[in-house]
Amino acid sequence: MGKETMINDFTTGFGFRVRKGSLYEEDSSSAQHTDTKMTVLFPWTTLGSNINFCDALISGGTGPELGYFSEVGSGSIHFNFTIRGDKATASLFGDVCQGLFLDQDRLFIGGNNTLLGPIKADFGVMTAAGSRSNGILSPGLNFGHSLPKGKIDYEPRIFSGALGIVTKQVDLLAELTALFHWYQQVRIGCISQTTEQKFVYESGLNIVELNYQERLFQLSRYVEALEGSLSIFSGSNKMSKKETAEQRQLLEKWPKIQQQLATPKAFELLIPESLTNAIARKLAEGKLDYTVIIKGMDIEGKQKGKDWLNTIANGVRNIINSEIAMDG
Incomplete structure (x- = not known):
């Protein structure tokens, strides 16, 4: 949708890949080696480097200055395929109905995050660097969760939830x-x-x-x-x-x-x-x-x-x- 400020003077960095269905609204940007597909970034949203962020919409933030816009930290991946190969996994970070008016708290996804879609994250959500998140994320600092060691019997043909x-x-x-x-x-x-x-x-x-x-x-x-x-x-x-x-x-x-x-x-x-x-x-x-x-x-x-x-x-x-x- 173009640039309205030169506080951030680029839209994409080296090695970027903007695929089908990517919508970068005003002054949104991505740094080096990012991949988007079926991705909607509201104004000022910034993706760091080495990111795969497909099948997601992110809003939030009130301006282009540092600390005021929504961010996804470097090294983060939004996982959008299940073990069965289905993709009913798209995630919503913020929302449209409130976020369009550019007056909501920003979201901050820390670096090296594992994001397991489908996620619903409220405005004001922050995630710690290196965390693993899924489900519903509430405002505040989310530490995510880790997996236990070992293995269990699993039948991928069974759908749950x-x-x-x-x-x-x-x-x-x-x-x-x-x-x-x-x-x-x-x-x-x-x-x-x-x-x-x-x-x-x-x-x-x-x-x-x-x-x-x-x-x-x-x-x-x-x-x-x-x-x-x-x-x-x-x-x-x-x-x-x-x-x-x-x-x-x-x-x-x-x-x-x-x-x-x-x-x-x-x-x-x-x-x-x-x-x-x-x-x-x-x-x-x-x-x-x-x-x-x-x-x-x-x-x-x-x-x-x-x-x-x-x-x-x-x-x-x-x-x-x-x-x-x-x-x-």
């Missing part, structure tokens, strides 16, 4: 849906002032939709694979009755859920007037840099914007909540 994995991936679809409508109605509809800027924002919109469709595709592959797990192990002592019931329900309801999730366009909701007015006031002041416009909006405009985006995202989440019994 399927409903939780599906719910996490639908949550990411919800956030990407909000981002899709932000690009469509805010960046393109309100902020773009030139043909070139509109083209860049439209390209960003296409990348957001590409990420959405990739996540839906990988989630569908995962759910379809549950059938093999059930056919072999349901009724045995290797799979609990609760897990069996949840997987059966997912398989039964998935065709309807998938149809409802087919496109982020289905969740369109008109941008609130208070948000468009807040943006218009900044443009009238001659503020043309995207991050300056967003940071400078009044509190009412920002809150109405957050409420609008949350309503869109919750429309996506409600599909899984309404179709699948969540009480176990």
Whole structure:
């Protein structure tokens, strides 16, 4: 999305690899030997060196100065394949609905981290250097966990915690849906002032939709694979009755859920007037840099914007909540 400040005067370092679905928003950057694919970096986010950070979205931070933006430390890897080869593993660091307004605590992923997707990390999360993390990360310094020595019997064809994995991936679809409508109605509809800027924002919109469709595709592959797990192990002592019931329900309801999730366009909701007015006031002041416009909006405009985006995202989440019994 371009550079708005020269505090950090580069976007990528030597040996970088930016693959399909990578979206680097304003002043986000990566250093030497980094690899991204289906990765969304919000403004100012910085990746260190020797990093593999695919299938992830990271937001958070309030500015380009040191200590104010989200960071991923050198040597960190986001592991996005399971032992079975499925990729319902995308992680959400921060979120879209709050993070878009550039007023949330930053995230700091320490160096040499092992990140086992899918992860849900709140704003304000820090991880210690050399740590191993998965699951849900809460604000504060997270030390991760280590594995015990030895080995256990393991059957990779048994899926466990399927409903939780599906719910996490639908949550990411919800956030990407909000981002899709932000690009469509805010960046393109309100902020773009030139043909070139509109083209860049439209390209960003296409990348957001590409990420959405990739996540839906990988989630569908995962759910379809549950059938093999059930056919072999349901009724045995290797799979609990609760897990069996949840997987059966997912398989039964998935065709309807998938149809409802087919496109982020289905969740369109008109941008609130208070948000468009807040943006218009900044443009009238001659503020043309995207991050300056967003940071400078009044509190009412920002809150109405957050409420609008949350309503869109919750429309996506409600599909899984309404179709699948969540009480176990």
